[in-house]
Amino acid sequence: MSETIYAGDARVVSVREAPRDYLDIILECTQIAADSEPGQFVMLKSWSGNDPILPRPFDIVETNKKTNTLRLIIKVVGRGTMLMKQLRQNDRVTISGPLGKPITDYNFNTMVILARGCGAAAVLFFARKAFTKGITIHTILSAATKQKLILENELKSISKTLLTATDDGSSGYQGLGTDVLAEFLAKNNTDRVYSCGGGPFYYPYLEQLQSSGKLPVYLFVENYMACGTGHCHGCAVKKKHKEDYYLVCRDGPLFRLDEVEEPCLIYQ
Amino acid sequence: MPDLSVEIADVRLKNPVLPASGTYEPKIVPGGVFSPRALGAVINKTVTLAPQPGNPPPRIWETPCGMLNSIGIPSPGLEHFITNDLPLLRKLNTRLIVSIAGFSVKEFSELAERISEQDGVDLIELNLSCPNLRKHTAWSQDIVLLKTVISAVRKAVKLPLIAKLSPNVTDITETALTAQDAGADALSLVNTFRGLAIDIRARIPALGSISGGLSGPAIRPLALYAVYATFKKVGIPIIGMGGITCWQDAIEYFLAGATAIAVGMYNFVDPSCMGGIIQGIDEYLDTYGFSAVKDIIGLAHRD
Numbered sequence: 186m187s188e189t190i191y192a193g194d195a196r197v198v199s200v201r202e203a204p205r206d207y208l209d210i211i212l213e214c215t216q217i218a219a220d221s222e223p224g225q226f227v228m229l230k231s232w233s234g235n236d237p238i239l240p241r242p243f244d245i246v247e248t249n250k251k252t253n254t255l256r257l258i259i260k261v262v263g264r265g266t267m268l269m270k271q272l273r274q275n276d277r278v279t280i281s282g283p284l285g286k287p288i289t290d291y292n293f294n295t296m297v298i299l300a301r302g303c304g305a306a307a308v309l310f311f312a313r314k315a316f317t318k319g320i321t322i323h324t325i326l327s328a329a330t331k332q333k334l335i336l337e338n339e340l341k342s343i344s345k346t347l348l349t350a351t352d353d354g355s356s357g358y359q360g361l362g363t364d365v366l367a368e369f370l371a372k373n374n375t376d377r378v379y380s381c382g383g384g385p386f387y388y389p390y391l392e393q394l395q396s397s398g399k400l401p402v403y404l405f406v407e408n409y410m411a412c413g414t415g416h417c418h419g420c421a422v423k424k425k426h427k428e429d430y431y432l433v434c435r436d437g438p439l440f441r442l443d444e445v446e447e448p449c450l451i452y453q
Numbered sequence: 454m455p456d457l458s459v460e461i462a463d464v465r466l467k468n469p470v471l472p473a474s475g476t477y478e479p480k481i482v483p484g485g486v487f488s489p490r491a492l493g494a495v496i497n498k499t500v501t502l503a504p505q506p507g508n509p510p511p512r513i514w515e516t517p518c519g520m521l522n523s524i525g526i527p528s529p530g531l532e533h534f535i536t537n538d539l540p541l542l543r544k545l546n547t548r549l550i551v552s553i554a555g556f557s558v559k560e561f562s563e564l565a566e567r568i569s570e571q572d573g574v575d576l577i578e579l580n581l582s583c584p585n586l587r588k589h590t591a592w593s594q595d596i597v598l599l600k601t602v603i604s605a606v607r608k609a610v611k612l613p614l615i616a617k618l619s620p621n622v623t624d625i626t627e628t629a630l631t632a633q634d635a636g637a638d639a640l641s642l643v644n645t646f647r648g649l650a651i652d653i654r655a656r657i658p659a660l661g662s663i664s665g666g667l668s669g670p671a672i673r674p675l676a677l678y679a680v681y682a683t684f685k686k687v688g689i690p691i692i693g694m695g696g697i698t699c700w701q702d703a704i705e706y707f708l709a710g711a712t713a714i715a716v717g718m719y720n721f722v723d724p725s726c727m728g729g730i731i732q733g734i735d736e737y738l739d740t741y742g743f744s745a746v747k748d749i750i751g752l753a754h755r756d
Contacts, residue, residue, distance in 0.1 A: 192724045230722070235518045235670045235698065238722055281724065411513050411520060412721035416478050418498075418524050419513035429506045430527065 222287030223311035304382020327362030381405035455738035462613030462638035473717030487728035494548035504530035519669025582619030582644035607636030617641035684710025700733020
């Protein structure tokens with residue numbers, strides 16, 4: 186958790202819907218842009234009034250310290266995100282951040298990223314920092330269809346390999362991203378796997394991979410949140426083999442797969 | 454400059470604005486918003502004697518103008534609280550209320566005794582109402598249990614006691630009177646209302662504990678009624694809480710009979726709201742020519 190969390194306003198610099206039901210938003214917020222680290226997120230509320238009441242959590246995709254901006258990619262899935270579709274340039278939103286534990290572990294040489302759909306929004310910031318530290322990155326992006334592959338160009342420019350998997354075969358392999366991962370790992374060595382998205386479809390394979398002991402798997406976990414700052418203890422995820430809980434907002438969102446139980450309670 | 458100070462059992466608070474237990478941890482204050490020192494008092498997340506993990510997730514679910522929670526009082530236990538959390542709370546230099554919950558009369562008394570031995574504690578709030586601990590009956594949902602536990606704690610300690618009551622009863626004025634007669638110095642009205650939601654995609658209750666407590670603006674009229682009705686019957690001060698989001702809501706509570714107010718889930722929505730509420734109360738008093746917040750307590754009562 187950051188030393189200070191900014192809670193206030195941010196200005197919408199730009200918003201575009203690409204593809205449909207995915208909002209790509211740039212916000213001007215000096216303190217959050219300055220303080221954010223990979224692995225962190227913000228709580229955002231773009232409407233006034235109390236229904237819906239809670240802000241929503243979104244991963245920080247990237248920041249720009251020259252323009253004091255941060256980028257979010259938001260999938261429209263419910264009442265709050267539906268309201269965000271109405272955002273226009275120069276609108277003001279309520280925001281808190283940066284939240285979550287910054288990723289500080291870059292003690293490895295190569296990694297494979299497996300991200301499905303909006304899950305790519307969680308990994309880019311981390312992947313870019315890993316790239317600047319000389320870590321070799323292989324990326325597998327998956328989605329229902331080619332249009333829903335998120336951040337492909339940004340990830341391609343820092344990845345030694347970029348493979349895609351789509352449900353309909355419109356890009357790359359037709360089928361699960363975990364199939365592509367399995368095939369890649371059969372022919373290539375890597376130190377770590379980082380995954381986001383895919384929910385219960387990816388989890389069985391990833392769990393088996395972790396428990397095989399051959400390489401550690403890390404998950405970017407999400408959960409229903411109220412405060413996002415560790416006050417309410419709402420976003421609990423069970424610790425593996427322990428009668429206790431982590432908080433996604435305080436101890437995550439990144440967890441090693443074998444630290445947590447049932448991290449895929451919500452899947453959009 | 455209106456006088457915002459109030460007294461709860463001879464403990465003077467510099468203003469009547471508090472956070473509700475479990476919604477505001479002073480060590481995680483957003484920078485530059487406002488300082489917890491500005492609050493009339495701070496209060497910890499309810500501590501239990503032994504550590505306990507809290508309820509299985511999902512623990513929260515948004516509802517119209519509010520949310521359900523089945524957090525379940527995750528607690529590091531009394532020893533950890535005394536060693537690690539209490540020193541930080543003392544440093545805030547404002548009134549300190551310690552919230553405790555016991556699962557037996559003996560536990561409640563032991564918790565109260567240990568807390569009253571510590572420096573810097575001004576009041577003890579007895580959490581008598583959480584509906585999440587899988588007990589069919591909470592302390593404050595049973596008149597006999599309520600009288601027994603408050604009497605026992607009253608005998609055990611001299612510190613002022615606040616009884617935080619569950620509204621999930623037929624007549625809260627009855628439980629309030631019982632608490633007063635058993636020795637409570639003040640009342641916190643109200644804890645959450647029992648509620649439930651169904652996740653229609655999974656086709657099961659949304660919360661891991663099936664039901665939970667409803668809080669937020671949706672409950673404000675219900676909680677206000679509890680304060681108004683209880684004010685008519687009791688002589689001890691009431692800390693009013695339930696869906697307070699702004700100074701206007703707070704004023705409603707004072708006029709209904711609250712001596713102080715607490716903000717709960719709205720701290721999640723706007724971490725700076727308590728600062729604005731303190732200011733708003735001050736300006737309301739000034740605008741309408743009241744010299745002290747004490748002057749408006751219960752002023753709405755006509756019948």
